[in-house]
Amino acid sequence: MRVITTIEEMQNTISHAKQDGQSIGYVPTMGFLHEGHLTLMEKAREENDIVVISIFVNPLQFGPTEDLSSYPRDFERDKELAEKKMVDYIFYPSVEEMYPHPSSITIKVNERTDVLCGKSRPGHFDGVATVLTKLFHIVQPERAYFGTKDAQQVAVVEGLVNDFHFPIEIIPVETVREMDGLAKSSRNVNLLPNEREQAPILYQSLLRAKEMILEGERNPQTVITFITEMIAENTDGKIDYIEAYSYPMLEEMTKLNGKFIIAMAVKFSKARLIDNIILEINEK
Amino acid sequence: MRVITTIEEMQNTISHAKQDGQSIGYVPTMGFLHEGHLTLMEKAREENDIVVISIFVNPLQFGPTEDLSSYPRDFERDKELAEKKMVDYIFYPSVEEMYPHPSSITIKVNERTDVLCGKSRPGHFDGVATVLTKLFHIVQPERAYFGTKDAQQVAVVEGLVNDFHFPIEIIPVETVREMDGLAKSSRNVNLLPNEREQAPILYQSLLRAKEMILEGERNPQTVITFITEMIAENTDGKIDYIEAYSYPMLEEMTKLNGKFIIAMAVKFSKARLIDNIILEINEK
Numbered sequence: 001m002r003v004i005t006t007i008e009e010m011q012n013t014i015s016h017a018k019q020d021g022q023s024i025g026y027v028p029t030m031g032f033l034h035e036g037h038l039t040l041m042e043k044a045r046e047e048n049d050i051v052v053i054s055i056f057v058n059p060l061q062f063g064p065t066e067d068l069s070s071y072p073r074d075f076e077r078d079k080e081l082a083e084k085k086m087v088d089y090i091f092y093p094s095v096e097e098m099y100p101h102p103s104s105i106t107i108k109v110n111e112r113t114d115v116l117c118g119k120s121r122p123g124h125f126d127g128v129a130t131v132l133t134k135l136f137h138i139v140q141p142e143r144a145y146f147g148t149k150d151a152q153q154v155a156v157v158e159g160l161v162n163d164f165h166f167p168i169e170i171i172p173v174e175t176v177r178e179m180d181g182l183a184k185s186s187r188n189v190n191l192l193p194n195e196r197e198q199a200p201i202l203y204q205s206l207l208r209a210k211e212m213i214l215e216g217e218r219n220p221q222t223v224i225t226f227i228t229e230m231i232a233e234n235t236d237g238k239i240d241y242i243e244a245y246s247y248p249m250l251e252e253m254t255k256l257n258g259k260f261i262i263a264m265a266v267k268f269s270k271a272r273l274i275d276n277i278i279l280e281i282n283e284k
Numbered sequence: 285m286r287v288i289t290t291i292e293e294m295q296n297t298i299s300h301a302k303q304d305g306q307s308i309g310y311v312p313t314m315g316f317l318h319e320g321h322l323t324l325m326e327k328a329r330e331e332n333d334i335v336v337i338s339i340f341v342n343p344l345q346f347g348p349t350e351d352l353s354s355y356p357r358d359f360e361r362d363k364e365l366a367e368k369k370m371v372d373y374i375f376y377p378s379v380e381e382m383y384p385h386p387s388s389i390t391i392k393v394n395e396r397t398d399v400l401c402g403k404s405r406p407g408h409f410d411g412v413a414t415v416l417t418k419l420f421h422i423v424q425p426e427r428a429y430f431g432t433k434d435a436q437q438v439a440v441v442e443g444l445v446n447d448f449h450f451p452i453e454i455i456p457v458e459t460v461r462e463m464d465g466l467a468k469s470s471r472n473v474n475l476l477p478n479e480r481e482q483a484p485i486l487y488q489s490l491l492r493a494k495e496m497i498l499e500g501e502r503n504p505q506t507v508i509t510f511i512t513e514m515i516a517e518n519t520d521g522k523i524d525y526i527e528a529y530s531y532p533m534l535e536e537m538t539k540l541n542g543k544f545i546i547a548m549a550v551k552f553s554k555a556r557l558i559d560n561i562i563l564e565i566n567e568k
Contacts, residue, residue: 011451019305104395104443105413111388129389137449159388165421167295 022049026141031055061127155248190271198235240265306333310425315339345411439532474555482519504528524549
């Protein structure tokens with residue numbers, strides 16, 4: 001495994017690999033790797049000749065009130081984990097390497113952003129789309145892997161790739177869960193013991209909602225009310241949002257049909273948890 | 285030579301060519317090919333295994349008052365000309381193919397646009413950058429060829445490629461000229477006979493300016509005044525602008541140094557002509 005810190009070396013390396021006919025699988029990360037990331041790397045390892053991950057805490061996707069400087073970092077640990085997953089290259093550029101001067105060109109995401117987590121993070125997805133445009137051109141993968149736990153991010157990335165015809169297949173990978181169903185997250189360690197006991201209710205409520213829908217419920221508001229009550233009655237968490245939208249367009253629906261997402265964010269005392277399910281119904 | 289009209293077929297064709305280790309040279313055009321375009325194709329033919337040109341009149345780069353519908357088109361003639369230049373593929377998509385729905389993501393060019401021709405065409409270069417981002421992802425060239433007659437376009441494209449790290453080399457190709465120095469343009473046929481006689485003065489004034497600078501003149505305003513007077517005294521043209529900027533940043537200069545451009549637009553009765561020279565001085 002090799003760590004590469006400059007854009008030029010990364011592009012040259014990829015260019016040689018491509019001339020040798022090798023396929024590239026790519027996992028973009030902000031480091032502090034957890035099991036979700038490792039699953040993405042495993043999938044990339046299975047499906048490609050070469051696996052590249054990037055570790056870059058992208059300042060452009062942090063808002064002015066969000067604490068970029070305290071974002072957790074542990075490169076040595078990340079390196080060990082990546083090596084175990086047989087990653088070939090870690091692209092690990094500095095902020096100066098990625099943003100040597102203010103960009104003369106900006107990218108703005110106009111859809112899919114003012115709902116779910118995006119609502120409270122204006123500009124966040126512009127930063128995500130900008131850094132991914134750069135990274136996709138640097139790593140030039142055939143396939144890029146994203147966890148569906150950040151379903152809105154996957155939706156925005158699919159919009160970016162489709163609208164601009166990047167020759168890249170976006171591969172959404174299912175959320176990795178604890179035995180009791182809680183979505184894995186580096187934030188779970190911040191749950192108090194009783195909160196950790198309650199937290200699986202989030203996913204359970206989504207599974208119960210899925211059952212309701214499979215049994216014929218088509219009114220999004222009924223489903224959302226059910227989930228809201230189940231979480232309110234069984235946890236100390238404060239609901240940030242529970243919403244249902246078409247997927248990946250993230251548009252409002254009056255009736256559940258086609259592909260759609262039910263997503264939530266719930267605040268516990270020191271951890272804000274998110275979870276979602278994506279379902280598909282095809283009725284005329 | 286093959287004409288390809290869908291993004292999918294173009295990407296598949298390129299993907300196969302790349303797997304065979306073939307290099308791609310690309311000339312984006314809006315059709316109605318003239319000698320400037322043909323020179324770009326010749327250069328691309330010399331330097332690459334495969335030559336792709338695109339013919340697409342991009343609605344996004346026309347302003348509301350600019351006449352998109354009357355933009356000249358002659359695909360059959362273009363096809364013959366491209367075939368003679370041994371082009372391998374013409375990518376010729378419809379507007380619906382390129383813009384099936386309003387883009388959920390937009391690109392904005394924030395620098396190099398509010399001077400020269402860009403000043404009177406707000407949004408023009410946003411449209412250029414957007415369509416080129418798409419086309420670059422579709423054609424995936426190693427090299428893309430642009431005429432320096434549209435020097436501002438070359439500057440914007442270089443900004444796009446540098447800022448977003450497209451793995452593409454932008455190759456600026458010198459303006460093709462008539463025997464008397466007039467820059468070739470499809471618009472030249474619209475000059476009245478006496479205007480056609482006067483038109484070479486534009487380039488002559490640039491060459492005289494170059495002499496002045498080589499002889500030591502460093503004040504941009506002195507040079508611009510000289511050119512203005514030469515054109516005003518010797519032609520019936522109405523000067524739209526004569527400007528000098530650093531190149532490719534297109535920033536104002538108080539003293540001519542480094543790489544810079546002197547560019548002009550002059551309106552005759554039925555044709556607006558542009559021309560420029562790019563010079564480089566390296567003084568401490």
